[in-house]
Amino acid sequence: xxxxxxxxxxxxxxxxxxxxxxxxxxxxxxxxxxxxxxxxxxxxxxxxxxxxxxxxxxxxxxxxxxxxxxxxxxxxxxxxxxxxxxxxxxxxxxxxxxxxxxxxxxxxxxxxxxxxxxxxxxxxxxxxxxxxxxxxxxxxxxxxxxxxxxxxxxxxxxxxxxxxxxxxxxxxxxxxxxxxxxxxxxxxxxxxxxxxxxxxxxxxxxxxxxxxxxxxxxxxxxxxxxxxxxxxxxxxxxxxxxxxxxxxxxxxxxxxxxxxxxxxxxxxxxxxxxxxxxxxxxxxxxxxxxxxxxxxxxxxxxxxxxxxxxxxxxxxxxxxxxxxxxxxxxxxxxxxxxxxxxxxxxxxxxxxxxxxxxxxxxxxxxxxxxxxxxxxxxxxxxxxxxxxxxxxxxxxxxxxxxxxxxxxxxxxxxxxxxxxxxxxxxxxxxxxxxxxxxxxxxxxxxxxxxxxxxxxxxxxxxxxxxxxxxxxxxxxxxxxxxxxxxxxxxxxxxxxxxxx
Numbered sequence: 001x002x003x004x005x006x007x008x009x010x011x012x013x014x015x016x017x018x019x020x021x022x023x024x025x026x027x028x029x030x031x032x033x034x035x036x037x038x039x040x041x042x043x044x045x046x047x048x049x050x051x052x053x054x055x056x057x058x059x060x061x062x063x064x065x066x067x068x069x070x071x072x073x074x075x076x077x078x079x080x081x082x083x084x085x086x087x088x089x090x091x092x093x094x095x096x097x098x099x100x101x102x103x104x105x106x107x108x109x110x111x112x113x114x115x116x117x118x119x120x121x122x123x124x125x126x127x128x129x130x131x132x133x134x135x136x137x138x139x140x141x142x143x144x145x146x147x148x149x150x151x152x153x154x155x156x157x158x159x160x161x162x163x164x165x166x167x168x169x170x171x172x173x174x175x176x177x178x179x180x181x182x183x184x185x186x187x188x189x190x191x192x193x194x195x196x197x198x199x200x201x202x203x204x205x206x207x208x209x210x211x212x213x214x215x216x217x218x219x220x221x222x223x224x225x226x227x228x229x230x231x232x233x234x235x236x237x238x239x240x241x242x243x244x245x246x247x248x249x250x251x252x253x254x255x256x257x258x259x260x261x262x263x264x265x266x267x268x269x270x271x272x273x274x275x276x277x278x279x280x281x282x283x284x285x286x287x288x289x290x291x292x293x294x295x296x297x298x299x300x301x302x303x304x305x306x307x308x309x310x311x312x313x314x315x316x317x318x319x320x321x322x323x324x325x326x327x328x329x330x331x332x333x334x335x336x337x338x339x340x341x342x343x344x345x346x347x348x349x350x351x352x353x354x355x356x357x358x359x360x361x362x363x364x365x366x367x368x369x370x371x372x373x374x375x376x377x378x379x380x381x382x383x384x385x386x387x388x389x390x391x392x393x394x395x396x397x398x399x400x401x402x403x404x405x406x407x408x409x410x411x412x413x414x415x416x417x418x419x420x421x422x423x424x425x426x427x428x429x430x431x432x433x434x435x436x437x438x439x440x441x442x443x444x445x446x447x448x449x450x451x452x453x454x455x456x457x458x459x460x461x462x463x464x465x466x467x468x469x470x471x472x473x474x475x476x477x478x479x480x481x482x483x484x485x486x487x488x489x490x491x492x493x494x495x496x497x498x499x500x
Contacts, residue, residue, distance in 0.1 A: 013414040041271030048274030052253035061133035064238025085219035095130040102126020162204040171198035244384030252407035273404030276347035285356035331468035350408035360415035368428035
């Protein structure tokens, strides 16, 4: 039974990965566009700063209702549509209010954030965040309904729309303006520059929101305050967890401009840091794909007698493949660095630190199942708050001295502490026999191979890459021999059968 569960989890992770990994990879390709096309790293710093704000606000506006929906839809399966409808009513109402406030008070907010000349940035991003928050519930409904293909299709629609309009405004329009300015003068301003990044985001969000409407109308809009009260009681502690968690991911980019005296230098350094951080997002893509499949899985399998064994296996394989991604990224960084303009290469040294931060974050998410399943979500909030304290204090103290290197190490420390806290408390409340011996052996092997790659270097790039490929092959061979025989991989198994 546990084997079938792992296969189903792997299958859904792969499908969600089409939207999460492929989609985010395509979005990731906007990084070279921004670093090569925008005027300088300060412009990219502005994008990173405002998107950090939107990420924080999105968590606030969803206030844990995605997980609350999963919990109560599975707990009361007979009224799942009613749970869905009440969740939509709640999130939709708060999102609408937020959007109106951002539009009305755009100028004062822009003044405070340092964008006084562009209050429309605030209005646009306020509307985007509101629609994204509302859309998160229909997306959760698709996951609950086990429809990963439609989920993936809509996520890819979102990504492709954003990419198309970014290319249109930042690449095609300047070319057209140079040759026939009168043809696009009615909507295009060549001096607006980075503002078109936000315009493309608005278009993307409107398109996807309209595409989600058929799922919205499947809800049973029968307002039930006692039911909604129960969902909110469960979800609101997750809001604290979510705020603290996203602060741990984005607060450095929010407060960075306030921690360095020279505002131009601050935005430039932030642009370098954020662009290099983006390279590390390959790890986050894998973590996100796993999360989409794993969250419904843990609630659905909770009553199964083999559930703890399944959770332990999921943790082990998550860490194994995370380490594989880490090695792949670091061994081929001499290739990946060309994603960025050379002006940004000074920040590449943060990448191994950030990759491990993402691994710790993914492990923390895996460990979070215990307090979600026993309805003690406040523990997660406390763990995330501990991380937030580290994030805030660490950035305030060290960024003025060490700039973005401090932000990278603070992120590492934050998620490492959160991971340890969740593990030790989880073993008290819901003990799970994780295969620590195997996890430790894979981690030690990965770190040893990474260390060897530093000492074995030649003047020839091709030879260096060959050596690193052989080092990566050692890890893969160890994995195949110890835990993942080729006969267990469906595609390979079919091929082997054909040969036989």
